Amino acid sequence: MKNKRNKKPPMSEEVLDLVAQKFKILSEPLRLAIVQLLMSGEMNVTDLHTELNCSQPNVSKHLKMLEQAGYVKKEKHGVSVYYSIADKMVFQLCDLVCNSLSKEVDEQSRSLKKLKKMI
Numbered sequence: 001m002k003n004k005r006n007k008k009p010p011m012s013e014e015v016l017d018l019v020a021q022k023f024k025i026l027s028e029p030l031r032l033a034i035v036q037l038l039m040s041g042e043m044n045v046t047d048l049h050t051e052l053n054c055s056q057p058n059v060s061k062h063l064k065m066l067e068q069a070g071y072v073k074k075e076k077h078g079v080s081v082y083y084s085i086a087d088k089m090v091f092q093l094c095d096l097v098c099n100s101l102s103k104e105v106d107e108q109s110r111s112l113k114k115l116k117k118m119i
Contacts, residue, residue: 025069026093030054031062035090038072042084 011019026032033052037043043051049059063083066072073086085091 022069025065025071026090028062030058031066034059034062034066035071035085038083038085039091042075042082044080044082048083 026035030052034048037048037051045056045059045063048063049056052059063072063074067074067083067086071085071087071090072083074081074083076082
């Protein structure tokens with residue numbers, strides 16, 4: 001039986017590689033933490049490294065990767081550089097993943113409760 005929902009032609013290997021690279025950038029917990037902080041508004045490197053309790057060079061390295069991937073942008077305010085979310089799609093992506101994880105955890109919790117009743 002064919003999947004009727006998939007009406008788009010399959011993506012080429014090149015396109016799939018680009019998609020994988022976008023996801024790969026978000027596969028690092030520190031980069032996700034940076035994105036999460038930036039979701040509440042722009043911050044500079046000092047704010048981020050203080051909030052994340054990690055080195056400034058490490059935060060800068062990850063910000064550069066996020067910027068190159070198009071997830072964040074930087075803007076100069078006087079002598080400071082501030083970072084913010086550039087691609088609002090990241091909000092939707094995080095919501096989708098978090099909602100999916102929440103459903104999985106709820107289902108696992110229900111299963112464990114049923115198992116405990118059986119014991």
